[in-house]
Amino acid sequence: MNILFAFLIIASLGLLLGLGLAVAAKKLAVKKDERAEEILAVLPGANCGACGYPGCAGYASALSKGEAENGLCSPGGAETSAAVAEILGIEASAVHERMVAFVHCRGNNELTQRDYHYQGIEECSGAYMLFQGDSSCKYGCLHLGSCMRVCPTNAISRDALGNMRVDPDACIGCLKCTLVCPTKVIRMIPARGSHAIACNSLDKGGVVRKICSVGCIGCKICEKKFPDSGCTVTNFLSEIDYESPMTQIGEAAQACPTSCIVEAR
Amino acid sequence: MQKIPTFRKGGIHPDDKKVLSNRQAIERLPVPAELIIPLSQHIGAPALPLKQKGDRVEAGEKIGQGASFISADIHSPVNGTVTALNKVTLANSVVSDAFVITPDTENPMGIWEERPYEAFSAAELQKIVKDLGIVGAGGATFPTHIKLTVPRGKTVDALVVNGVECEPYLTADHRLMLEHSEMVVRGVMLVARMTNPKKIIIGVENNKKDAIVALRKVIAEHDFPIVVTPLKVKYPQGDEKQLLKATIKREIPSGKLPLDVGAVVLNVATAFAIYEAVAYNKPLIERIVTVSGEAIATKRNLRVLIGTKVADLLAYAGLAEEAETYIAGGPMMGFAFYDDQTPIIKGTSGILAFTEEAHKQAPVSPCISCGRCIAACPMGLQPTKLYRLIDHRQYSEAMATNLMDCKECGCCAFVCPAHLPLVHAMKLGKRLGRK
Numbered sequence: 001m002n003i004l005f006a007f008l009i010i011a012s013l014g015l016l017l018g019l020g021l022a023v024a025a026k027k028l029a030v031k032k033d034e035r036a037e038e039i040l041a042v043l044p045g046a047n048c049g050a051c052g053y054p055g056c057a058g059y060a061s062a063l064s065k066g067e068a069e070n071g072l073c074s075p076g077g078a079e080t081s082a083a084v085a086e087i088l089g090i091e092a093s094a095v096h097e098r099m100v101a102f103v104h105c106r107g108n109n110e111l112t113q114r115d116y117h118y119q120g121i122e123e124c125s126g127a128y129m130l131f132q133g134d135s136s137c138k139y140g141c142l143h144l145g146s147c148m149r150v151c152p153t154n155a156i157s158r159d160a161l162g163n164m165r166v167d168p169d170a171c172i173g174c175l176k177c178t179l180v181c182p183t184k185v186i187r188m189i190p191a192r193g194s195h196a197i198a199c200n201s202l203d204k205g206g207v208v209r210k211i212c213s214v215g216c217i218g219c220k221i222c223e224k225k226f227p228d229s230g231c232t233v234t235n236f237l238s239e240i241d242y243e244s245p246m247t248q249i250g251e252a253a254q255a256c257p258t259s260c261i262v263e264a265r
Numbered sequence: 266m267q268k269i270p271t272f273r274k275g276g277i278h279p280d281d282k283k284v285l286s287n288r289q290a291i292e293r294l295p296v297p298a299e300l301i302i303p304l305s306q307h308i309g310a311p312a313l314p315l316k317q318k319g320d321r322v323e324a325g326e327k328i329g330q331g332a333s334f335i336s337a338d339i340h341s342p343v344n345g346t347v348t349a350l351n352k353v354t355l356a357n358s359v360v361s362d363a364f365v366i367t368p369d370t371e372n373p374m375g376i377w378e379e380r381p382y383e384a385f386s387a388a389e390l391q392k393i394v395k396d397l398g399i400v401g402a403g404g405a406t407f408p409t410h411i412k413l414t415v416p417r418g419k420t421v422d423a424l425v426v427n428g429v430e431c432e433p434y435l436t437a438d439h440r441l442m443l444e445h446s447e448m449v450v451r452g453v454m455l456v457a458r459m460t461n462p463k464k465i466i467i468g469v470e471n472n473k474k475d476a477i478v479a480l481r482k483v484i485a486e487h488d489f490p491i492v493v494t495p496l497k498v499k500y501p502q503g504d505e506k507q508l509l510k511a512t513i514k515r516e517i518p519s520g521k522l523p524l525d526v527g528a529v530v531l532n533v534a535t536a537f538a539i540y541e542a543v544a545y546n547k548p549l550i551e552r553i554v555t556v557s558g559e560a561i562a563t564k565r566n567l568r569v570l571i572g573t574k575v576a577d578l579l580a581y582a583g584l585a586e587e588a589e590t591y592i593a594g595g596p597m598m599g600f601a602f603y604d605d606q607t608p609i610i611k612g613t614s615g616i617l618a619f620t621e622e623a624h625k626q627a628p629v630s631p632c633i634s635c636g637r638c639i640a641a642c643p644m645g646l647q648p649t650k651l652y653r654l655i656d657h658r659q660y661s662e663a664m665a666t667n668l669m670d671c672k673e674c675g676c677c678a679f680v681c682p683a684h685l686p687l688v689h690a691m692k693l694g695k696r697l698g699r700k
Contacts, residue, residue: 116603119626120689121656125697129689131358131602 035087036064042083044075048152048174063088071096075172099188100171101156101178102264105141106198108162112137112212128182136211139201141185147177168265189264190242195249196264202235216260226252231261269471271497272510275643277676279433279500279597281472286557286564287436291444293568294581296373300572301353301608302328302339305361307406309335314362320347324375325548327396328364337408337611338398342550342570343368344375355610356593356602363608366572377545385543387459394459394539397548398611402534403427403503404594406612409535412524413459421529423513424462426453428469428476428533429496429503432595435615437553438533440566442469442476446483449533452540454489460529465491467533468512470498500597501674505530507643519670534614549611554578558617560588569609576605578616588618597675627684638677638687644670648677648687655690660698668694 039060046056051072053059062068063084070090071081077098085092118134120126124146132138141164148156148164155170156177166177168191178186185200197216201208205217218236222229229252230244238261240246253261305311312329322328322341329339345368353363385393395410415421430438442449457465469477477493484491496502496511505523508530509515515526523530534552541547550571557564562583569578575591592599593613609616638648646667654663671691678687 120686121693123693126689126693129358129693129696131354132360 033061033064036061038087039063039084042076042080042087043073044080044172046075046152046172046174048075048172048176050074050172050174074098074174098191099173100168100191101147101166101173101175101186102168102189102196103141103147103156103164103166103186104196104198104200105139105185106161106163106214106260106262107135107137107140107212108143110162111214112140113210124180125182133183137201137203137208137215139183139185139203140199140212140215142183146180147186150176150180152176189240193240193242193264194246195240195253195261197231197238197240197260198262199237199258199260202237204236208236214258214260217258219257221255221257222252222261225255269495269497270511271499272502272507272643274510274645275641275676276499276501276507277641277679278498279679281433281498282557283434283436283439283472285434286555286566287439287473289436289440289563289565291440291553291566291568294570294573294578296343296368296570297573297577298367299348299574300342300345300366300368300570301351301363301574301606302341302366302572303353303355303359303361303363303608303610304329304339305355305359306339306571306610306612307337307400307408309333309337309408311361312336312339314350314364316347316364318347318350321345322347322366324373325377325546325550327398327548331395331398331408335408335411337400337406337410338396338548340398340548340550341366342572343373345369345373353608354604356591356600356607356613358600364572375547375550377541377547379544380546382455382543387461390455390459390543393543393546397542397546399535399538399542399549400611401532402538402552402612402614403532404598404612404614406610409531409539412529412531413456415460415524415529419524419527421460421524421527422463423509423515423528424453424457424460424465425505425508425512425523425528425530426456426465426467426533426536427503427505427508427530428467428473428480429508430473431470431498431500431503432597432599432615433500434557434617435555435595436557437555437566437614439473439476441537441553442473442533443479445537446476446479448540449537450480450483450487450489450491451544452536452538453491453531455539455543456529456531456536462529465489466512467491467493468496468502468508469493470502471495472498501643501672501676504643504672504674506672519667552609552611552613554609554613555615556582556617557615558588558592558619559623560585560618560620571609571611573609574605575607575609575616578609579605579618584618586620589621590619590624592617592619597679598673629685630683632683632685635682637680637682641676641680643674643676644672646671648691651694652685652687652690655694658697660694663694664698668698671695 043056051059082092113136114134118127124142124144127133127142133142153170155167159165199216201215208215208217220233222231223233226248229248230241230246231238310332313332316328324344326341328341331338345366348367349365399409400406480493506517538549562585675688
């Protein structure tokens with residue numbers, strides 16, 4: 001008899017609570033934006049934050065509400081943009097060109113002079129706190145690899161010479177490395193760019209020559225002898241205009257006295 | 266016997282090494298061939314330059330104007346000519362504009378005549394302190410006139426003068442209290458006139474007994490209402506928070522100033538500078554610097570002009586052997602630097618040079634969570650937790666774990682058996698967490 005009572009109490013309790021849950025599920029239901037769900041499914045899911053929204057879900061919900069501009073997803077590129085446009089029923093907007101990060105420095109610890117021997121935490125900002133880094137060049141790479149550790153796709157690695165390099169095929173253009181870099185030596189270049197300037201120094205030529213053997217000395221050979229290379233020198237630093245045809249860039253790279261025009265791919 | 270007070274929480278007892286230089290009387294360094302006067306020698310906005318390249322300057326002439334509320338004026342230490350306005354990097358990594366001044370070959374020093382000062386009112390005294398560029402000489406270089414201007418509605422009931430000098434190696438304040446006790450005490454009385462405290466205390470650590478005797482003798486002669494309190498030796502007693510705890514048993518709440526608990530804390534060297542400013546109309550253009558460390562041939566206490574290059578001090582004291590590291594300030598909280606062309610600024614209390622042997626760093630190993638850093642932290646923080654958060658780039662989490670209460674005294678790093686760079690991590694965390 002006792003068993004029956006227990007059984008009845010538990011059963012009726014379960015029935016009652018179940019009923020409550022059923023009512024609550026209907027009454028307190030949270031409305032889901034189905035379009036946001038769909039958009040989230042086509043986004044790459046890297047959660048890199050390059051679009052400026054907190055992760056892919058944040059961007060998807062902003063897109064579905066019409067608050068965000070389509071085409072901000074740099075990892076997804078044109079494909080994702082088109083898919084999102086289809087879901088939203090709008091025309092695919094012009095996609096921004098795919099940009100990749102590039103470390104504008106090849107001055108490793110042997111090629112560039114050091115001011116002191118850094119012994120602190122393995123973090124570029126930590127070295128930058130002390131006299132803007134141990135490198136005599138205050139514009140260059142500090143080689144402690146903070147960028148490498150924040151990269152969501154492991155696109156950045158240290159090469160045999162100790163320089164930091166970005167794999168342009170793996171880079172999704174999320175800008176995380178550019179934000180963590182204290183000397184701002186990582187800047188974005190178009191992914192199609194064949195060459196890049198491997199120097200970030202705005203010091204005068206004489207100063208650069210004294211402290212680094214692979215820095216741009218602002219000699220203007222690239223600009224004057226190879227006018228179709230796309231190189232222009234401002235503030236003692238050569239810069240490539242990627243909109244130009246860049247037909248002579250290979251020759252300019254050959255002619256550069258400190259060979260700081262390097263292949264980017 | 267009366268119990269000698271100290272603060273209770275945390276603290277360490279490093280080898281104080283003061284015996285290397287505490288018997289050396291203060292000497293005046295000859296005027297160097299060139300002075301570098303940075304415009305940012307204090308906390309707050311850099312001063313604005315008032316002179317240009319080629320201008321003549323007189324000793325004591327104002328050459329930099331304080332730019333905002335928290336800022337201080339800069340004065341020329343010598344008669345001479347401005348030869349350049351350059352950018353220099355100071356020992357604390359601050360990049361500042363700086364005058365390069367070449368002193369005259371004849372009579373470069375100014376002449377400072379004593380003037381009667383008893384008639385000055387409190388407001389006039391405060392103006393003198395402001396106009397003559399006095400900043401805290403203990404190392405933090407906070408503009409003193411702000412400290413001495415008590416806001417309306419607040420009262421000061423204790424003026425605590427800091428003669429602790431708890432950093433190892435440094436003996437500049439010790440020698441100052443011993444040799445210029447009269448001027449220090451008179452400076453303290455001037456500060457008392459500006460702030461109207463109910464009691465005046467000079468806290469001196471017990472390893473400077475001769476200084477305590479000298480101060481007490483002067484106070485007794487003039488019958489001043491000043492108490493000299495000997496304190497048990499413990500680092501970091503020279504910090505204002507620990508000093509107030511040790512002397513008047515008050516705790517400053519997180520993020521507050523001594524004034525919020527009714528106290529004003531001031532260094533003895535600042536009191537001395539105030540006396541010189543008021544009695545001789547002499548701006549803060551020189552200070553006493555201890556030159557010590559294992560690589561120095563003869564350790565000294567030197568009276569040097571602001572802007573003197575470290576190389577000049579080292580040349581005067583003599584390097585025993587090739588120095589590997591220089592430190593500006595004390596070994597616990599000072600700044601390591603490498604360039605001997607760095608100038609002495611208003612806050613430089615010492616220049617230490619170490620051989621490679623003396624500063625050798627033990628290899629870093631992982632944290633074993635032993636908790637020694639927690640026991641040593643005078644602020645009651647958890648350095649081990651903070652380090653872990655900073656190591657994992659959780660800067661905002663670290664800020665929420667009271668990172669800003671850390672004053673970088675270095676007790677945690679001193680006791681850490683894993684030799685972790687804890688203070689460096691705290692500094693990094695603060696810098697990145699503030700963004």
